[in-house]
Amino acid sequence: MATTLVDRHNLKQHARKNAKKANDGTGISRAEGWRRRGPLLPALIFTIVITQLPFLVTIWYSLRNWNLLRPDGNQFTGLQNYVDIFMDSTFRSSALNSIVITLGCVFLAMVLGIIFALLLDRKFRGQGVVRTMLITPFLIMPVAGATLWSISMLNPSFGLVNWVISLVGIPPVDWTASHPIVSILMALVWQWTPFTMLLVLAGLQSQPKDVLEAAQIDGAGWTKTFLWVTLPQLRRYIELGVLLGTIYVVNTFDQIYLMTAGGPGTASANLPFYIYQRAFLGFDIGQAAAMGVVVVIATIAIATFALRLIFRSFDAKD
Amino acid sequence: MTTLITPPKSPAPISAERKSREARRRFSGSALTTVTWLLAFVFFAPVIWLVLTAFKPESAAASNPPVFFFVPTFEQFEAVLSNGAGAYFLNSLIATGVSTILVVLLAVPAAYAVSIRPVKKTQDVLFFFISTKMLPVVAVIMPIYVIAGQLKVLDNIGTLIVLYTAMNLPIAVWMMRSFFQEVPAEVLEAASMDGAGLIKTLRTILIPMVTPGLAATALICVIFAWNEFFFALNLTAANAATVPVFLVSQMTSEGLFLAKLSAASVLASLPVVIAGWVAQKQLVRGLSMGAVK
Incomplete structure (x- = not known):
């Protein structure tokens, strides 16, 4: 939706270009055009109504000082809300947390995903079982995964992680209280590693076998083959994984809501969580x-950057 | 990571000592398998721990040091199921099932229109669909909440169905497009020569050919709808609450009922975990919206 403002501009530009083309006589007849458009319209109209209209309303709300706790409010205030949020240090720290959590999760999940994919991309006993085990965290309900991590794994007195580190003599850590972002990252990376692993694995399996063999015959060792043959081949898949991962992870809410509630204080709130707090706990509709x-x-x-890349990925095969 | 996988470097030239190289490779191969299994086990351990805890009596659940050996009990599962979980599961089932059917009904014709006999500006349409997927949900939750309140459809399963349909529709259009593109052009030409209309072509030729794709698309929609929490949390209360909301309601006194919470988590995750296990091959294509096969 966000992108649609830009999209609309692009659409118009395109329309102008296409209109010129159509006038050259290469266009499809009007009736045929509608016959082709027909099957698309229900989905298109549905999506516009459900996703675009609410956003226009959001813009409208953002220009009003509407706080449900102050019945006298709800007047037009222009850009005052925007001025306020940029003065709001919690908004800035939440924005920073959003960046840290998203980039940290995508980076770590990608590194782990590449390692797992490389280990899986060879024949060995129990390959199918290991693959099934490795994709499972992605399938676990995120709410269940978050409570599993915050209680069973990271609880300071009976969590499994503290028990494991106690075996090597490290004293117990109150994970979610003293390292909230690290705790959230643990749960997030655990959930998203299967996603990157599957993408990278698909990339590895699409490698032409003869190229790999040729590299071996030329005497390239494993490291060299990986750096000069495999990695360039994987680039497209890694890019796709990073961008799709970013799109999904930037909206993270469940883990923060359940593991730290944005705390202590607002130390681990990201933007989705902070906006939720302002809207549903602070009732400040305008600012939210x-x-x-x-x-x-x-x-x-x-998004514009990501879309261009996704299109390149698709068009490479079309 | 390279140190794990790089086989020991042999200083000797390639042609020499072939046998010892072979033996070394076999050794490093089985070492690699062991490492793989170990890493997989560590990564999977939280799942094992969750399932183990679900079968514990409450006294053995939140203990330090952790209890690994115990007499398994179904007590917690029974407690969860007798605690009114059924209604939440039914709500989740309806929201997931109906929204997935709606998504398929809307996405198949749309994907047809952007792949088989493309409309003008196909790229822009696809661009639009996917851009809605990138929009942060928090940016629209307030208007949706207010509008749903005015329409008196808060805490209504229909509201969730509509939102889940909108949430999954872009992914489904992209996925179905990628499957339609694999249908050979000759087949379609033959159909249009025979004078088959859209519905007939879809029903008799296209749908049967892309059935695996349809299943993959439905799987992805089911995963996302079943696990969705944000809308369910904010837009439902007593009547339409789904399984994730139920799970959160089980968290009331942290630690005290850990075994029961774990049992509820296992039950909540089970449908999607099984579906994902069965359809592993389709998962990656769905997650990449058809870009990766």
Whole structure:
């Protein structure tokens, strides 16, 4: 939706270009055009109504000082909400947390995913079982995964992690209280590593076998083959994994809500969680909406870049 | 990571000592298998721990040091199921099932229109669909909440169905497009020569050919809808709450009922875990929206 403002501009530009083309006589007849468009319209209209209209309303809300706790409010205030949120240090720290959590999770999940994919990309006893084990964290309900990590694994007095580190003499750590972002990252990386692993594995398996053999015959060792043959081949898959991963992880809410509730204080709140807090616990609709708009605008930059890349991935095969 | 996998470097030229190289390779191969199994076990350990805890009596669940040996009991599962979990599961089933059917009904014709006989500006349409997927949900939750309140559809399973359909539709359009593109053009030409219309072509030729793709698409929609928490948390209460909301309600006194919470987690995750295990091959294509086969 965010991107649609930009999209619409692009659409118009395209339309102009296409209109010129159509006038050259290469266009399809009007009736045929509608026959082709027909099957698309239900999905298109549905998506526009459900995803675009609410965002227009969000923009409207963001220009009003609407706080459910102050019945006298709800007037037009122009850009005051935007000024306020940029003065709000929690908004800035949440934005920073969003970046740290997203990049940290995607990077670590990608590194682990590459390691797992390389280990899986060879014939060995129990290959199928290991693969099944490794994809399972992605299938576990995120709410269940978050409570599993925050209680069973990371609880300071009976968590499994503290028991394991006690075996090597490390004193117990109150993970979610003293290292909230690290704790959230553990649960997130655990959940998203299977995703990157599957993408990288698909990339590895699409490698032409003869190229690998040729590299071996030329006497390239494993490291050299990996660096000069495999990695370039994987680039497209890694890029796709990073970008799709970013799109999904940047919206993380479940883990933060359940593991730290953004705390201690607001130390581990990311933007989705902070906006949720402002809207549903602070009842400050105007400010929450303004934050939403800012997040959407920030997403445009990533999204346009991501989309171009995804299209390149698709068109490579079309 | 390279140190793990790189076989020991042999200083000798390649042609010499072939046998010892072979033996070394076999050794490093089985060492690698052991490392793989070990890493997989560590990564999978939280799942094992979750399942183990679910079968513990409550007294053995939140203990230090952890209890590894105990008499397994179904007590916790019974407690969860007799605690009214059924209604939440039914809500999740309806929200997931109906939204997935709607997604397929909307996505198949749309994917047809952007692949088989493409409309003008196909790229822009696809661009639009996927861009809605990138929009942060938090940016629209307030208007949705307010509008749903005015329409009196808060805490209504229909609201979740509509939102889940919108949430999964872009992925489904992209996925189905990638499957349609694999249908050979000659087959379609033959159909249009025979004068088959859209519905007939879809029903008799295209759908049967892309059935595996349809299954993969439905699987992805089911995973995302079943696990969805944010909308369910904010838009439902007593009537329409789904399984993730139920799970959170089980967290009331942390630690005290850990075994029961674990049993609830296992039950909540089970449908999607089994579906994902069965359809592993389709998973990657779905997650990459059809880009990776």
